[in-house]
Amino acid sequence: MLGRMEGDYDVVVVGGGPAGLAAAIGARDAGAARVLVVDREDEAGGILLQCIHAGFGLHYFQEELTGPEYAERFVARALDRDIDVVCSAYVSGAGLDSDGTRRVRVMREGHGIRTARSRAMVLAMGCRERTRGAVHIPGTRPAGVLTAGLAQRFVNVMGLLPGRRVAILGSGDIGLIMARRLTLEGCEVVGVFELMPFSNGLTRNVVQCLRDFGIPLHLSTTVVEIHGRDRVEKITVAPVGADLAPDLARRWQVPCDTLLLSIGLVPENELSQALGVELDVVTQGPRVSSTLETSLPGVFACGNVLHVHDLCDYVTEEALLAGRFAGELAGGVKRPRDNIRVVPGDNVRYCVPHTLAPGREHTVYLRCQRPLRPAAIRVGDLVRRKLGFVTPAEMITFRIKPDVLDRFHGEARRIDLLGEPAGAHLAGAEP
Amino acid sequence: MSERYDVVVIGGGVVGAAIARELSRFRLRIALLERQAEVGFGTSKTNSGIIHPGHDTSPATLKGRLVVRGNALYDRLAAELHFGFRRIGQLNVALEPADLEVLQRLKAQGDAKGVPGLELWDRARLRREEPNLSRELWGALHAPSAGVINPYELVFALVESAERNGVALAVDCPVTALAADGDGLAVHTPRGVFRGRFVLNCAGVESDRVAALAGAQTFTITPRKGEEYMLDKRLEGLVRRLVFPVPSPKTKGTLIIPTFDGTIMVGPTAEDVEDRDDVATTARGAAAVFAFVRRLCPSIDPRDAITAFAGLRAVADGNDFVIGPTSVRGFVHVAGIQSPGLTAAPAIAEHVRDLLAAEGLALVAKPDFEPGVRAPARFAHLAPEVQEALAARDPRFARVVCRCELVTEAEIDDAVDHGARTLDGLKFRTRAGMGRCQGGFCTPRAMEILARRLGVPLHAVTKRGGGSWIALPMGAEQEA
Ligand SMILES: Cc1cc2nc3c(=O)[nH]c(=O)nc-3n(C[C@H](O)[C@H](O)[C@H](O)COP(=O)(O)OP(=O)(O)OC[C@H]3O[C@@H](n4cnc5c(N)ncnc54)[C@H](O)[C@@H]3O)c2cc1C
Ligand SMILES: Cc1cc2nc3c(=O)[nH]c(=O)nc-3n(C[C@H](O)[C@H](O)[C@H](O)COP(=O)(O)OP(=O)(O)OC[C@H]3O[C@@H](n4cnc5c(N)ncnc54)[C@H](O)[C@@H]3O)c2cc1C
Numbered sequence: 001m002l003g004r005m006e007g008d009y010d011v012v013v014v015g016g017g018p019a020g021l022a023a024a025i026g027a028r029d030a031g032a033a034r035v036l037v038v039d040r041e042d043e044a045g046g047i048l049l050q051c052i053h054a055g056f057g058l059h060y061f062q063e064e065l066t067g068p069e070y071a072e073r074f075v076a077r078a079l080d081r082d083i084d085v086v087c088s089a090y091v092s093g094a095g096l097d098s099d100g101t102r103r104v105r106v107m108r109e110g111h112g113i114r115t116a117r118s119r120a121m122v123l124a125m126g127c128r129e130r131t132r133g134a135v136h137i138p139g140t141r142p143a144g145v146l147t148a149g150l151a152q153r154f155v156n157v158m159g160l161l162p163g164r165r166v167a168i169l170g171s172g173d174i175g176l177i178m179a180r181r182l183t184l185e186g187c188e189v190v191g192v193f194e195l196m197p198f199s200n201g202l203t204r205n206v207v208q209c210l211r212d213f214g215i216p217l218h219l220s221t222t223v224v225e226i227h228g229r230d231r232v233e234k235i236t237v238a239p240v241g242a243d244l245a246p247d248l249a250r251r252w253q254v255p256c257d258t259l260l261l262s263i264g265l266v267p268e269n270e271l272s273q274a275l276g277v278e279l280d281v282v283t284q285g286p287r288v289s290s291t292l293e294t295s296l297p298g299v300f301a302c303g304n305v306l307h308v309h310d311l312c313d314y315v316t317e318e319a320l321l322a323g324r325f326a327g328e329l330a331g332g333v334k335r336p337r338d339n340i341r342v343v344p345g346d347n348v349r350y351c352v353p354h355t356l357a358p359g360r361e362h363t364v365y366l367r368c369q370r371p372l373r374p375a376a377i378r379v380g381d382l383v384r385r386k387l388g389f390v391t392p393a394e395m396i397t398f399r400i401k402p403d404v405l406d407r408f409h410g411e412a413r414r415i416d417l418l419g420e421p422a423g424a425h426l427a428g429a430e431p
Numbered sequence: 432m433s434e435r436y437d438v439v440v441i442g443g444g445v446v447g448a449a450i451a452r453e454l455s456r457f458r459l460r461i462a463l464l465e466r467q468a469e470v471g472f473g474t475s476k477t478n479s480g481i482i483h484p485g486h487d488t489s490p491a492t493l494k495g496r497l498v499v500r501g502n503a504l505y506d507r508l509a510a511e512l513h514f515g516f517r518r519i520g521q522l523n524v525a526l527e528p529a530d531l532e533v534l535q536r537l538k539a540q541g542d543a544k545g546v547p548g549l550e551l552w553d554r555a556r557l558r559r560e561e562p563n564l565s566r567e568l569w570g571a572l573h574a575p576s577a578g579v580i581n582p583y584e585l586v587f588a589l590v591e592s593a594e595r596n597g598v599a600l601a602v603d604c605p606v607t608a609l610a611a612d613g614d615g616l617a618v619h620t621p622r623g624v625f626r627g628r629f630v631l632n633c634a635g636v637e638s639d640r641v642a643a644l645a646g647a648q649t650f651t652i653t654p655r656k657g658e659e660y661m662l663d664k665r666l667e668g669l670v671r672r673l674v675f676p677v678p679s680p681k682t683k684g685t686l687i688i689p690t691f692d693g694t695i696m697v698g699p700t701a702e703d704v705e706d707r708d709d710v711a712t713t714a715r716g717a718a719a720v721f722a723f724v725r726r727l728c729p730s731i732d733p734r735d736a737i738t739a740f741a742g743l744r745a746v747a748d749g750n751d752f753v754i755g756p757t758s759v760r761g762f763v764h765v766a767g768i769q770s771p772g773l774t775a776a777p778a779i780a781e782h783v784r785d786l787l788a789a790e791g792l793a794l795v796a797k798p799d800f801e802p803g804v805r806a807p808a809r810f811a812h813l814a815p816e817v818q819e820a821l822a823a824r825d826p827r828f829a830r831v832v833c834r835c836e837l838v839t840e841a842e843i844d845d846a847v848d849h850g851a852r853t854l855d856g857l858k859f860r861t862r863a864g865m866g867r868c869q870g871g872f873c874t875p876r877a878m879e880i881l882a883r884r885l886g887v888p889l890h891a892v893t894k895r896g897g898g899s900w901i902a903l904p905m906g907a908e909q910e911a
Contacts, residue, residue: 158878230895
């Protein structure tokens with residue numbers, strides 16, 4: 001029920017984005033009678049609410065929805081299942097009692113500060129954008145330097161434009177989407193500047209958001225100075241060498257009044273850290289077992305708080321699973337612990353989950369370190385599968401059948417990606 | 432508009448603010464004029480925040496004398512005004528054996544000036560007290576009276592105290608002309624003419640230009656830029672005290688600064704610049720800062736920098752403070768207040784008070800002078816039960832505006848009540864936007880509250896006043 005929060009719960013979910021909503025549904029469907037979702041925004045749906053472009057649900061619903069439409073379906077499903085969803089409610093702390101009860105402290109407008117107790121907890125806080133501090137751009141600190149996601153909120157939620165002449169640093173998906181959005185709103189997008197020799201966004205976004213609008217994508221280029229006292233007046237950009245160091249001799253200036261940053265996302269794990277959940281230094285999300293349980297028993301994680309996903313559909317898929325295991329645990333179901341460790345091997349930046357168990361099918365999500373083509377995935381001498389083209393911007397979803405693990409005895413399993421490094425400049429624009 | 436005052440103070444930095452507040456103890460009509468949207472947005476915001484002990488400045492200079500007195504005044508000031516202040520002590524460390532002699536000279540100079548508690552430490556003591564410093568250091572001079580403050584909080588509190596005791600504050604009020612006016616001066620601004628018997632030039636890096644407006648330019652200012660780099664929370668607790676090298680004639684050197692909030696900051700550089708708006712940080716400056724501080728503490732890494740800023744010291748040609756009456760009747764310089772101006776400010780205020788009395792200003796104490804201001808609400812620092820009680824009483828305490836620093840709507844409202852007019856004003860009063868996400872989350876919320884409270888549309892909210900607009904209304908192109 002919308003707005004109800006009372007008594008104790010089987011499962012409490014922190015964050016009401018696509019991950020949180022799907023986790024709650026997964027828990028309910030696994031038999032948890034009382035499920036609560038808490039979100040700090042005024043409405044559930046997470047970051048989807050500001051993604052008014054179409055491009056969601058192609059995998060999960062086999063149809064193309066906007067972000068709010070996709071979110072709406074899950075909110076409706078949650079409410080149908082009598083799940084409690086509270087908004088404008090900020091989880092400011094969480095803990096485990098000595099008897100194993102999980103606690104969250106909820107600050108909620110109009111309701112004061114209350115504690116909700118549960119048998120299992122799902123972390124689904126999503127992620128935040130990296131800011132100027134992460135990239136050390138010398139120069140002044142004027143107004144007009146902001147993250148692409150904040151600009152998206154300005155345009156899609158607040159009815160504001162971030163500026164008139166816009167440069168974008170980083171080729172993350174949000175930046176690409178905003179390049180198109182702002183062009184449609186009558187702004188001039190003067191270029192996207194990407195440090196790496198390949199785009200950090202989905203190929204389809206490079207094509208549909210930049211190429212179709214004639215917006216230049218400058219690969220292997222970065223912003224080396226911001227100018228302007230009160231407001232951005234221009235930026236200096238320069239190409240970078242193989243060591244990523246800018247070649248200042250070849251720098252040039254770009255007049256603009258706005259610099260959007262689309263330089264990556266960071267899982268939002270302050271709450272997890274306060275709880276004592278162990279994090280992976282690469283994903284910056286929790287380390288999880290094949291049931292998406294963190295290092296703390298009864299505390300699960302899914303969605304962008306676990307690792308940054310490319311498509312929302314995979315968030316949903318992962319979260320339904322996390323919710324299901326949380327619901328089962330709350331209902332007293334016990335599973336044997338995992339006994340196989342997944343080790344990222346050649347060309348693999350990370351794998352999630354971190355451990356597996358025999359006897360079940362698993363989905364392992366991984367990302368490569370650089371573009372490869374043709375690529376193949378290899379798990380020891382057990383599996384070898386062709387993938388075609390892979391790039392760090394696109395998550396690789398790898399399903400492992402039970403028989404593969406049943407044939408395996410040992411404690412660690414290494415996953416490698418094989419293939420030739422793909423051509424530097426093509427990668428971003430690969431159809 | 433034309434109003435008559437006993438004293439018109441030009442410049443709402445720490446110096447102007449401290450003087451206005453000191454004079455507000457007496458039956459006087461006082462105006463404080465600041466050209467920016469808020470007070471304290473000049474050099475007084477962009478500095479190291481150190482309350483210097485004073486052993487490193489010669490007693491032959493005015494700044495060298497005022498700094499020790501200023502330092503001593505800080506305990507009472509902090510108790511009255513509730514800005515963040517802590518005496519954490521300072522070390523001047525010897526990077527070479529020859530520096531040890533300099534340390535002895537500094538100690539002798541400090542002892543003679545009455546700097547309390549100076550003590551020479553040998554290498555073993557230094558390693559014990561600060562185990563993360565370089566093992567190559569030869570020894571140190573410890574000055575326990577050194578402190579750190581949040582400088583912007585000090586200025587806000589001084590001005591609030593001054594206003595509460597009757598000082599008229601005008602912001603967005605640049606002084607554009609000065610003219611003789613009876614036995615005083617007329618101060619012209621876009622917001623009207625302020626007539627003052629005494630006019631104080633506390634305009635920081637602009638003080639020579641303001642002097643020129645009055646026809647009393649006896650000095651020029653060379654801005655000396657200092658870049659500072661804030662480091663990731665990962666390094667919190669790395670050093671417990673301020674770490675200085677031995678000073679050079681031009682600067683106190685590049686330092687490691689455990690700020691009042693715990694974050695470690697490194698800097699500043701010292702580079703003379705021409706442009707008085709040049710507060711850009713540079714790749715060169717960063718390289719110099721990190722190369723140097725790594726000699727003091729090898730575990731500091733340039734990649735730990737999370738944000739940076741630069742400030743301009745107002746260096747007058749004599750390299751000392753310029754304080755005193757001028758050939759223009761009623762026009763008084765309080766100019767060239769370079770480092771350690773923050774430390775000296777309360778002492779400068781006393782000094783200027785006495786000087787004005789000597790010039791004929793009658794100082795009659797007000798019996799109802801109220802020295803204190805209320806401590807700002809800081810929800811994040813309260814005990815959980817207190818937080819719960821507050822939230823139960825006032826729903827605004829249950830609405831989180833800034834998630835990184837846990838700032839509630841009630842605190843934002845409180846900051847607006849106390850003069851915040853811009854996003855930076857909110858940030859420096861409440862910390863909203865200072866955390867890890869650097870405003871990604873709170874900017875829309877803070878903009879909405881500011882717009883509502885100021886009765887302006889969202890697009891009229893600025894970062895720090897002037898031309899620092901944040902967003903445009905949609906469809907503005909067509910209108911423009
Ligand atoms: C700008 C943008 C464009 C995108 N475009 C596409 C696209 O075209 N197609 C596609 O498939 N995917 C897209 N994605 C990706 C997709 O939106 C995300 O993968 C998905 O939203 C992640 O879901 P989540 O629930 O993990 O996180 P989020 O959607 O971020 O939800 C997390 C929720 O948790 C809440 N929360 C966090 N901490 C707390 C707390 N302490 N207390 C209470 N609540 C809390 C947050 O307010 C938020 O509502 C896009 C993402 C972004 C950012
Ligand atoms: C990098 C750096 C580090 C420092 N570290 C320390 C330290 O650790 N400890 C210490 O004691 N000192 C330090 N200092 C020095 C200290 O910051 C200054 O001495 C002090 O802030 C000067 O205060 P002020 O009020 O004179 O100047 P400001 O703060 O600059 O105030 C002057 C004000 O006048 C206003 N103004 C200018 N022109 C006009 C006009 N025409 N009309 C109206 N208003 C006008 C300006 O807008 C400004 O607000 C440091 C300085 C720098 C640059």
